[in-house]
Amino acid sequence: MPATAAHLLMIEDDARLADMVGEYLGQSGFSVAHRGDGRSGLGLLEGTEGAPQPDLVILDLMLPDIDGLEVCRRIRALPGAAARVPVLMLTAKGDPMDRIIGLEIGADDYLPKPFEPRELLARIRAILRRRGDAAAGGAAHTMRFGSLEIDRDARAVTVAGQTAELTSYQFDLLVALAERAGRVLTRDQIMEAVRGRELEAFDRSIDVHMGRIRAAIEADPKNPKRILTVRGVGYVFAKQQD
Structure with a gap:
């Protein structure tokens, strides 16, 4: 309860x-x-x-x-x-x-x-x-990757000072990836990291959310520099960014 x-x-x-x-x-x-x-x-x-x-x-x-x-x-x-x-x-x-x-x-x-x-x-x-x-924190409250800032306390994301609109779930997905920058994650690992437990999901749901996140934080979502696709495996959040 x-x-x-x-x-x-x-x-x-x-x-x-x-x-x-x-x-x-x-x-x-x-x-x-x-x-x-x-x-x-x-x-x-x-x-x-x-x-x-x-x-x-x-x-x-x-x-x-x-x-x-x-x-x-x-x-x-x-x-x-x-x-x-x-x-x-x-x-x-x-x-x-x-x-x-x-x-x-x-x-x-x-x-x-x-x-x-x-x-x-x-x-x-x-x-x-x-x-x-997320509200309780635990790690650094704000993560910075070049012009991208992820504020855990405010649950807000900005790119070059401009607010990036994300849903609550998409914010959690981004945080999960950013916390593991440089590490390739499968879709199952991403869902487990965000949900905290295994529940029914389908791979395409993660792909849809990743597309939305890229649209919000990438200069060119069709040629992403921050969230990269690893074919046949999953996604990786780039450590080095602008």
């Missing part, structure tokens, strides 16, 4: 599923708010309801008014900290394209339906644990 109750927002039009998940997560120490459509969920995140800002959003892909992909896009466009809230997207079983698109537009993780509540709980805890570990 979390030391302090984390606030979760579930945007899901299936009221029975939302009630079941809410009860289960509540028994595990979480505070869960439920909204049945995209607009009301965004309203809570925008602060128009006066409710606490959630620490994580569980977002269904299929909603009656705005689809989950568009909701995720709008979350990432919100001002301030609301734009950085982790998003765990619920997707249709057996449709990897939904997952890939969701990751590309800013979701931190995904879970196919139908799912086991225990796996949902494990993924939520993994995401929140990553954020807590």
Whole structure:
């Protein structure tokens, strides 16, 4: 059970599923708010309801008014900290394209339906644990590689003084690579370093996130100098940078 109750927002039009998940997560120490459509969920995140800002959003892909992909896009466009809230997207079983698109537009993780509540709980805890570990620090608070700066405390990345927009999960991926600069990591090693435990994932998800990170921090994402691909193995973060 979390030391302090984390606030979760579930945007899901299936009221029975939302009630079941809410009860289960509540028994595990979480505070869960439920909204049945995209607009009301965004309203809570925008602060128009006066409710606490959630620490994580569980977002269904299929909603009656705005689809989950568009909701995720709008979350990432919100001002301030609301734009950085982790998003765990619920997707249709057996449709990897939904997952890939969701990751590309800013979701931190995904879970196919139908799912086991225990796996949902494990993924939520993994995401929140990553954020807590980063806040606690432990290594150098700011890592610098040429014009690239990674501030652990602020969970912020800048390139030549300009903010690089990354999701919470992408920030954690970048930190995991930067901490191991010069070391070639397989996709499995990267996922294990970020998640803290093995959970279902697919290789393409890492590739999608790497593409997004490169778009944010590389001068030419098609010819990266910071995050390099090692064919047939994985990725390596370059020690020497501009």
